[in-house]
Amino acid sequence: MEKRVKFRGWLLPALLIAPQVVISAVFFFYPAGQAIWQSLFIPDPFGLSMQYVGLGNFEFLLSDPFYRASFVTTAIFSILVTLCSMIPALFLAVIADRLIKGSGVYRTLLIWPYAVAPAVAGVLWLFMFNTRVGVVSWYLGQLGYDWNHVLNGGEAMGLVVIASAWGRISYNFLFFFAALQAVPKSVIEAAAIDGAHFWRRFWTIVLPLLSPTTFFLLVVNIVYSFFETFGVIHTITGGGPQQTTTILVYKVYSDGFVSQDLGSSSAQSVILLIVVGLLTVLQFKFIEKRVHY
Amino acid sequence: MRKSVIGALAVSTMLSPVVASAQTEVQFWHAFTGRLGELVAAQVEEFNASQSDYVVVQSHKGNYSETLNSGIAAFRAGEQPHILMVFEVGTATMMSAQGATRPVFEVMAQSGATFDPEAYIGSVKGYYTTTDGEMLSLPFNSSTPVLWVNRNAFEAAGVDPDTDLSTWQAVGDTLEALKAGGSECPLVTAWQSWIHLENFSAYHDVPFASQDNGFAGLDTELMLNGAAQVAHLTAMGEWAQDGKFIYTGRRNEGGANFRSGECALFTESSAGYAGIKAEAEFDFDVRPLPYWEGVGNGPQNTIIGGASLWVMEGHEEDEYAGVGEFLAFLSSSDVQAQWHQDTGYLPITSAAGDATRAAGFYEENPGTDIAVMQMTANEPTANSKGLRLGSFDQIRGIIDEELEAIWAGDKTAQEAMDSAKQRGDALLRRFEAANG
Numbered sequence: 001m002e003k004r005v006k007f008r009g010w011l012l013p014a015l016l017i018a019p020q021v022v023i024s025a026v027f028f029f030y031p032a033g034q035a036i037w038q039s040l041f042i043p044d045p046f047g048l049s050m051q052y053v054g055l056g057n058f059e060f061l062l063s064d065p066f067y068r069a070s071f072v073t074t075a076i077f078s079i080l081v082t083l084c085s086m087i088p089a090l091f092l093a094v095i096a097d098r099l100i101k102g103s104g105v106y107r108t109l110l111i112w113p114y115a116v117a118p119a120v121a122g123v124l125w126l127f128m129f130n131t132r133v134g135v136v137s138w139y140l141g142q143l144g145y146d147w148n149h150v151l152n153g154g155e156a157m158g159l160v161v162i163a164s165a166w167g168r169i170s171y172n173f174l175f176f177f178a179a180l181q182a183v184p185k186s187v188i189e190a191a192a193i194d195g196a197h198f199w200r201r202f203w204t205i206v207l208p209l210l211s212p213t214t215f216f217l218l219v220v221n222i223v224y225s226f227f228e229t230f231g232v233i234h235t236i237t238g239g240g241p242q243q244t245t246t247i248l249v250y251k252v253y254s255d256g257f258v259s260q261d262l263g264s265s266s267a268q269s270v271i272l273l274i275v276v277g278l279l280t281v282l283q284f285k286f287i288e289k290r291v292h293y
Numbered sequence: 294m295r296k297s298v299i300g301a302l303a304v305s306t307m308l309s310p311v312v313a314s315a316q317t318e319v320q321f322w323h324a325f326t327g328r329l330g331e332l333v334a335a336q337v338e339e340f341n342a343s344q345s346d347y348v349v350v351q352s353h354k355g356n357y358s359e360t361l362n363s364g365i366a367a368f369r370a371g372e373q374p375h376i377l378m379v380f381e382v383g384t385a386t387m388m389s390a391q392g393a394t395r396p397v398f399e400v401m402a403q404s405g406a407t408f409d410p411e412a413y414i415g416s417v418k419g420y421y422t423t424t425d426g427e428m429l430s431l432p433f434n435s436s437t438p439v440l441w442v443n444r445n446a447f448e449a450a451g452v453d454p455d456t457d458l459s460t461w462q463a464v465g466d467t468l469e470a471l472k473a474g475g476s477e478c479p480l481v482t483a484w485q486s487w488i489h490l491e492n493f494s495a496y497h498d499v500p501f502a503s504q505d506n507g508f509a510g511l512d513t514e515l516m517l518n519g520a521a522q523v524a525h526l527t528a529m530g531e532w533a534q535d536g537k538f539i540y541t542g543r544r545n546e547g548g549a550n551f552r553s554g555e556c557a558l559f560t561e562s563s564a565g566y567a568g569i570k571a572e573a574e575f576d577f578d579v580r581p582l583p584y585w586e587g588v589g590n591g592p593q594n595t596i597i598g599g600a601s602l603w604v605m606e607g608h609e610e611d612e613y614a615g616v617g618e619f620l621a622f623l624s625s626s627d628v629q630a631q632w633h634q635d636t637g638y639l640p641i642t643s644a645a646g647d648a649t650r651a652a653g654f655y656e657e658n659p660g661t662d663i664a665v666m667q668m669t670a671n672e673p674t675a676n677s678k679g680l681r682l683g684s685f686d687q688i689r690g691i692i693d694e695e696l697e698a699i700w701a702g703d704k705t706a707q708e709a710m711d712s713a714k715q716r717g718d719a720l721l722r723r724f725e726a727a728n729g
Contacts, residue, residue: 042727045386046393047369051726060723066716131541132550150542151701238543239690241697258358259687260365260386261723 038266045260057267081225084165089172114170122235125163153244179213320374324360347615389728404617420679430601436564445575446557450474468537478556483545495677497589507681518710526706563664566637579660683724
């Protein structure tokens with residue numbers, strides 16, 4: 001009897017988690033295992049032969065100063081994209097939250113950019129900042145500023161950050177806006193009666209209450225800037241000039257799918273796997289402590 | 294419309310076993326869209342109508358890189374086409390893939406189709422043949438860089454548009470005059486590595502890489518940091534700093550600046566002809582690519598860009614007979630002459646060039662023969678036969694980065710090219726390890 005109860009207790013949970021386990025195995029563990037295995041070889045593109053090189057792919061990568069520099073590039077890019085997409089989103093959400101009339105229209109308009117595919121967004125921004133025919137670069141030229149993101153690494157970075165963050169503002173706005181609506185009115189009213197002005201209420205009451213949402217968005221945005229921005233980078237800069245906008249994922253994509261160097265691409269994926277794993281652990285260990293649920 | 298006819302033909306072939314047994318299907322993957330796509334479809338249709346044994350089915354698979362990658366992925370999945378279009382940069386990759394491709398000379402010998410390797414223009418053929426002269430892939434669309442001149446921009450700057458532009462020395466003086474005359478964009482280029490390093494080296498008969506530019510072996514090293522190349526890039530770098538050479542991007546972004554009338558001089562492929570002719574609202578000229586007088590052995594001959602057709606392994610023998618027939622049809626002088634005149638690509642056989650000349654095309658469209666003459670002026674040397682380097686797409690990316698450093702003034706030409714050599718050689722060693 002006791003044995004039978006244990007058996008039933010084992011089967012049902014197993015059955016319930018089976019779909020998730022299968023999905024993880026097929027779409028995560030199997031490819032990750034393949035990447036680890038392939039990172040030990042230099043295969044030819046056609047899959048006709050493979051040369052075992054041990055950790056040669058990793059040695060090749062880590063001795064490349066441009067690859068090492070792309071860690072720094074990735075860090076700068078991710079931080080900038082996260083900040084540039086979260087701060088304006090929070091600001092817009094706070095403003096929209098105060099609206100009494102027409103907030104639906106604002107909401108719709110603000111969410112709109114999220115529907116634009118990254119590569120399309122990249123092309124749009126590229127047109128505006130095109131060094132010769134772009135509207136923005138023309139106005140900058142009128143102001144005496146010679147915009148040339150094709151040669152200037154800082155400008156190129158600025159452009160890919162704006163293009164990547166732009167569509168993301170909508171997404172963040174949506175979450176912040178929903179979270180703001182959930183802030184209890186009574187607390188805010190009590191503070192207002194005590195004489196706290198708007199920004200003081202915002203800093204001491206609203207922002208702490210938003211912290212679970214902020215933390216969630218922080219994680220999601222960093223993951224986004226790591227993994228989903230290569231469409232933008234590919235269309236705007238192709239990683240240039242001089243690899244100043246080559247982030248780790250873009251290099252995985254271009255080495256693997258454009259250049260057919262599957263060994264190096266796999267090794268990069270493995271390194272990326274470790275980096276993102278560490279990052280997530282760090283985020284949960286240190287930042288989550290400051291989150292009030 | 295054409296596509297639907299071919300599609301219908303393909304479907305009917307699959308549906309009716311009687312037709313299927315009578316006609317053998319040949320798959321052809323290419324990278325052309327728009328006008329070029331229509332022209333390819335028309336060629337295929339003409340071939341299908343000309344005989345009843347084979348049906349060629351053409352499919353567009355994206356741009357050059359995407360087409361090559363689709364072909365590679367399809368081969369890994371065992372579903373490769375019979376004929377795959379591969380751009381010149383992918384040549385070494387395809388050559389090293391023994392077992393995945395079948396050399397064109399073998400296909401032609403087995404099919405019994407008429408095939409005379411001597412009929413092809415040497416500098417076109419040379420890119421796709423072994424050092425023993427055996428043709429591995431069939432040249433399809435080939436172009437070479439020339440100098441485009443906006444005559445109106447010259448006049449606006451008070452410079453004689455008929456001035457001598459045959460040497461870079463002369464071009465340098467002209468750029469100075471154009472700048473002084475108020476030109477905002479005296480010189481712009483497309484495909485900087487292809488024109489200002491790869492073609493530059495061939496044109497001056499100096500090596501771009503050791504082992505005959507990679508033709509003689511995989512243990513090749515870049516030699517693009519030689520004195521001739523560095524001198525040219527140093528001059529270009531100075532022009533960039535002085536605002537005489539305007540850099541717009543790695544591919545053919547500069548075309549927009551030239552076609553809009555903004556730029557006076559433009560180094561670009563001869564196949565830019567169709568676009569410039571269609572859009573330019575000014576008088577333009579085509580001139581041969583300039584060379585540095587007294588440097589190397591110039592002017593030798595320029596090399597090609599474009600694509601060739603590779604035959605993939607793993608199909609039935611009788612299908613290869615169809616492939617041979619189709620490739621022979623594509624090389625025939627009528628088809629080639631028409632292609633050359635429609636597109637601005639080079640004719641791949643001497644006969645097609647002669648037929649075009651005889652038809653009076655060059656007189657009606659002055660300048661369209663400059664590319665042909667530039668390619669065929671001299672018998673190609675070991676330095677001007679072409680390039681055969683593994684991972685060359687990536688190496689071009691490295692060269693682009695280093696060139697950008699020169700244009701921005703971050704590095705001297707020597708520093709940039711030394712770095713390009715070092716980084717490129719590392720990739721060549723990897724390619725050697727993967728294919729050795």
